[in-house]
Amino acid sequence: MAKTPYQPPQQSKFGQFVDSLFLLVLVLAALFLPVYFGLAGGGKTTLNLPDASWADLGQNATMAQQWEKLGYTPQTAHELIATRFDYSFSLPALLITAFVVIAYFWLVFRWSAKEYKDVIAERFDR
Amino acid sequence: MTQYTAVHGEKVSLLRVLGPGHVWALGVGIVLVGEYMGWNFAVGKGGALAALIACWAAGMLYTCVAMIDSEVTSTVAAAGGQYAQAKHIVGPLMAFNVGLFLVFAYTMLEAANAITLGYLVQTVGGMAGFADTHDKPFIVLTIMFLAFLNYRGVYATLTFNLVITAIAFVAILILFAAVSPWTDNVLKPHELLNGLPYGWLGVLAAMHFGMWYYLGIEGTTQAAEEVRSPARALPLGTMTGIITLLIAATMTWYICSGLMPWEYLGQAVTPLFDAARLTGSTPLMVLLFVGTIFSTLASANGCINDASRAWFSMGRDRYLPQVFGAVHPKYRTPFRSIVFLVPVALVFAYFAPLDQVITFSILSGLLEYTFMAFNVLMFRKMWPLGTIKRGYVHPFHPLPAFVLLALCATTYFAVFLGYGTQLVAMMVFYIIASVWFAGHRYKFVKRGAQFTMPWPRPVGH
Known part of the structure; x- marks a missing residue:
């Protein structure tokens, strides 16, 4: 059965501004805070x-x-x-870091697969 | 296929004006600066011999990247490169992350270029008697000038890159010939090489900065919507690019490790310029000064081009605010994306140390290459050979994907040795950004519009 295409809401200009600002702050904070606090290097x-x-x-x-x-x-x-x-280095620190990297990829691939099902359904089931 | 801007629905697309030479210049132009600066931090992490082993191991990593990328990109020919690939093969959240990997790898590389250029002008100013020369104004000017050039148009920008990249590459060839590597008149490798000061652990650690010899070659794919013949130009430009870089990297290592003690080389900001200084030849010093300046300009120029295309693509697909999906009505460039990324590059170039800026760039690249290995495995499974038209089919599949994964795992460990905090900080950033996308931003995305290629339904879906 054909699936009704999802109609996304239109984002206001203010909403776009807030999202842009959030991204800028997130980028600068996440990348620059380790440098600022001397944790990097x-x-x-x-x-x-x-x-x-x-x-x-x-x-x-x-x-x-x-x-x-x-x-x-x-x-x-x-x-x-x-x-x-x-x-x-400590082995626990290495294991925690490895866990964070693997868990990140696992979650992103899993969540993407869920979203991808909707994309394929809309593209091919019309 | 014509892509339109997302903002007003006006029919303004990117221009298809580029040939294989431009693709080569975009790839090599971004990366060649890696021979002029940054690679030598691998010497600091493991010694000169470790840096050579890392140079070749990283060369293998990037050969896998180039092989895989040539196949997928010549098939998914859309602006955004690996971002567009992730959209078609893995799904929206992965695509959003890949877009961010690209933007930050290139924006940090752009910042590193500006730092190097500023440092070199300051050094040469001091040597010429201008002791008060300050690097900061040159850092700001470089970023602003190149952003303006990118704002005005892609053809002039990449033609400019083609010329200055060629000059920077020829400068390395001339220096190599001038030091007579077939004699020991100038180079003294036997007296300067000292084995492996950190043992084999240092070899592993050196992989971290070994990537810098080649980081960014995959940027050739960002021009996919702007080349006249993607199926021919993208594989040709990418593969000739990686060959050029392998040659330049090996020559650079040989020159520098035969002229400098490893303790100096491992921390030098401009090693090839220093190599020219050590020959005592003024023409060579001038040549390598020009080469370093040109390589940093070409690289920063290509980085602005690539980062803004990735940001633009995400805006056009509403992964980011739609305002970034606009094409300039006159210059046909993603002008808002170009302008938005300027302050990010400026903040890092102005305040952060070079090795840490480079590490941020390398980490984003590393995450991207890890994705690429999984991506090509999924691509071949979902659309087996013969089911869709490919511009290029890479040989020995799936061996390159598995070699790439193994080398990526090694490099994560190399980054962990000494820069583990930054690795975790980057992962936290990408996790927060992913949560923001999945929980908030994705509701603005048109689902079916994420798949634009004229392919059959993927196997297993």
């Missing part, structure tokens, strides 16, 4: 290296030459050389 650690000479920083003669061409001294290069990523 790599977990870092600092190696305990003396900065008296290039050799102290583990740099050979060629490396030292290139650093100097770039305008660095052992003292100014110290932070760049001594800063390392900290890859230690």
Whole structure:
């Protein structure tokens, strides 16, 4: 039996403005808040290296030459050389993150399939 | 098929004026900047050798993306690219999410380009004796100028991209030849490479920024409604684009890792320009300065083009307020979408650090590629070969889809190593947006109008 096509309501200009504003705020908040609160960015650690000479920083003669061409001294290069990523992590944190990603895709695919049935019914059952 | 604007019902459509060269320029133009900046953060995460392994592994990921995308896009040739694909194959909520993935991957990439351009102008200004040169005005000017260019018309915009992308690519070739890679006169890889400072975990971690070598190549599909022959131009432009990028990425790695200690390279903002500085040749420095500026402009330009098309498509389908579905009556561009996304790019370019902006872009891209793997599996099942006309059929199906899924899973883990908070923050954003769409926005969407391709009913529905 032919299905009556769904007639969506017409959205007012004010409603469109509110939706646009909501999206703008959501985008800026969700993407910018982690940066603002300092939660974003790599977990870092600092190696305990003396900065008296290039050799102290583990740099050979060629490396030292290139650093100097770039305008660095052992003292100014110290932070760049001594800063390392900290890859230690907790298994629960990894599992929770994996769960969030998988659950997100599962829910979106499931809900989309429900909506897709209406789309196909309207398109092909007329 | 002609698509009309959603706002007043006037018969104004996007112009079909682009050829395969423009498609190549759109894809490579967006991505080539990845050789000029950003890829080298992979060196910081795992060392130079890890970055090379990540470069090739990410190359495989993007080869799968290009193969899959060429088939689906040459068949679903509608503005919005993967967004239109999701609408026809998976359903409205997925399409809404994919639209957002596209918009944020490109808008953040645009912001990253503006940051790099500003930094380079500041650096060169300092070298030329203008110590007070500030990067912020150049960041704002770049975004505003390119948004204006996009507002005025697609043909001039992408022709501009074709020229400056070609120049930026030739600059890498010239630098590669100039450092005589067949000798050790200039490059010293044996003395600068230091193995894997973080071990094999660093190789995994490097996949995070390894994606930056190629991120955005799938943007070729955004021009689907504006190319003269989608079935020919889209696969040709996309596949030649990925080949160009694989060559440029390998050359870039070889030049930079043979000239810089990995600790410097891993944090440099403009590594290819720094490589030119280290050769001591002024003409090369000028060339790579121009190349970096052009690559950032081409990329930002393509990003504005792609993000606004995706936003426009969602407005036209009422997934977003209808006002965004308007085409400019004179310039035939999605002008309101272009203008709306300017402040988002500006805020990020102005306030956020480069590596974090890049991470936001990469995460949106990663979510999109995960969708693409499932999408092509569903596409082949719902419309088996021979049931609809395809512009291109990718070989070895379903192997590319499974390889893509495996590499995406690896990259999620790579992002988790060091940037886990941002990963969760992004997921929270997409979950809130999905709830908003399903609970509020979807009531404005015309159900049957979501399926516009002249295909038979899908198998299983």
